[in-house]
Amino acid sequence: MQASPSQPAMPSAADAPVYVLRNATAGPANPDSDPRGQLERMFGERLVFVETHNSAEGERAVREACEKASMVVAAGGDGTINAVINTMMQQPSRPPLGLIPLGTANNLCRALGVPLTPREAYAALGSGRRANIDLAKATCDGQQQYFTCVASGGNSDRVIECLRHEDKAAWGPWCYLRNALPVMADLTGYQTRLEHDGGELNLSLWNVMVANGKFAAGGLQVAPRARMDDGLLDVVLVEDGTPLDLATISAEFFLGDYLEDDRVTFLRTRKLRVEANPELRFLADGETLTGQPFEFEAVPDALEVVIP
Numbered sequence: 001m002q003a004s005p006s007q008p009a010m011p012s013a014a015d016a017p018v019y020v021l022r023n024a025t026a027g028p029a030n031p032d033s034d035p036r037g038q039l040e041r042m043f044g045e046r047l048v049f050v051e052t053h054n055s056a057e058g059e060r061a062v063r064e065a066c067e068k069a070s071m072v073v074a075a076g077g078d079g080t081i082n083a084v085i086n087t088m089m090q091q092p093s094r095p096p097l098g099l100i101p102l103g104t105a106n107n108l109c110r111a112l113g114v115p116l117t118p119r120e121a122y123a124a125l126g127s128g129r130r131a132n133i134d135l136a137k138a139t140c141d142g143q144q145q146y147f148t149c150v151a152s153g154g155n156s157d158r159v160i161e162c163l164r165h166e167d168k169a170a171w172g173p174w175c176y177l178r179n180a181l182p183v184m185a186d187l188t189g190y191q192t193r194l195e196h197d198g199g200e201l202n203l204s205l206w207n208v209m210v211a212n213g214k215f216a217a218g219g220l221q222v223a224p225r226a227r228m229d230d231g232l233l234d235v236v237l238v239e240d241g242t243p244l245d246l247a248t249i250s251a252e253f254f255l256g257d258y259l260e261d262d263r264v265t266f267l268r269t270r271k272l273r274v275e276a277n278p279e280l281r282f283l284a285d286g287e288t289l290t291g292q293p294f295e296f297e298a299v300p301d302a303l304e305v306v307i308p
């Protein structure tokens, strides 16, 4: 990722407002999770603090911020950021995006090195450092959806399907692993046809991961080689097999580089088309995508983000 040289935050718009969108429904309860006091000290009268209780409120605030603000800050988890970037990408001009990790997994913050404790993340907002990052775009059912980190389809989607809000609150990022156990006992194989820049593949798969950033679920590094500034998607395909294969791939995943396993195919591409039987559903930054075929595309240098 190419960081801009260190410089004062938004010098050309020193008086322009800083919009902070706090998703009131995101993340576990946390004594640090009300960022207002700290942000008032940092930005004074420039601060416009909007607490949102649903996506429509968030969308309205982002549209307004794109017209007026020198920075828009998403204070929530990956679902909040996903909603913010999807609205930003529809606007003619886009201020830099700052992040305060107040979600459960906070995968984009992990990928960008934004501190995961809110107090340290506030300080990072004042760093004045920015970087351009790529986004990924999924098209399905005639709808376009951008995502920052990973779209994951297959058995991983079954894990999330049965995840309840109470599980997230009680288990935090570990809720994903806890819910994986019953799914792992009964894995589905998906007959999948994939078209990528270099050709075509027909494979029976447990999982398809299309990655711009490294992390998915509760901070799991599912695409360890992904970069957010290479203009490419990392695609990780896990072929179905025996219970022993599952144990081996799982161990390799947690201990090192599972991309070297014979049952794992890794490729880089600008575009990818995916169709499967049974039909896949994807979770992109935790938000559900349905309706195959799925078309994925890297969108280079799509967004400017504030980094520590």
Ligand SMILES: Nc1ncnc2c1ncn2[C@@H]1O[C@H](COP(=O)(O)OP(=O)(O)OP(=O)(O)O)[C@@H](O)[C@H]1O
Residues within 6 Å of the ligand: 021, 022, 023, 024, 025, 026, 027, 028, 052, 053, 054, 055, 057, 058, 059, 076, 077, 078, 079, 080, 081, 083, 084, 102, 103, 104, 105, 106, 107, 168, 285, 286
């Ligand atoms: N601006 C918003 N205000 C309120 N709700 C929102 C907003 N944007 C998105 N949402 C909804 O809130 C849900 C939860 O938010 P989010 O995903 O950020 O928190 P989380 O699930 O705790 O964190 P993570 O995704 O990092 O695990 C999202 O799935 C989305 O449906």
